[in-house]
Amino acid sequence: MAKGYWINHVEEIIDQEAFGKYVTKWNALVERGEAKMIAIGPVAKTQIGKKDIQFAAVVEFETFEKAMSFKSHPDYVDALKELGADETVSVKRTSCVVSG
Secondary structure: OOOOEEEEEEEEEHHHHHOOOOHHHHHHHOOOOOEEEEEEEEEEOOOOOOOOOEEEEEEEEEEEEEEEEHHOHHHHHHHHHHOOOOOHOOEEEEEEEEEE
């Protein structure tokens, strides 16, 4: 069965406190084994694109199906609440799901 991956790019963290709370809850999910961080950190260079990316992460899930549905996992929904009703007020980012 194919694994699933989230590829995440953060353009700008607007509300560092809210984003920090989100990350704390996300890290608890990782520690529990819900997902595995493959790569995470500041971006050294944005090679293609008009906007510089500040931060990137690659997350691995046991299955592609889990990666596709994880955004609605109750504990992840709780983490997202830390970013507010409109997360774009706290952080500008993109996230995509790929099969691997």
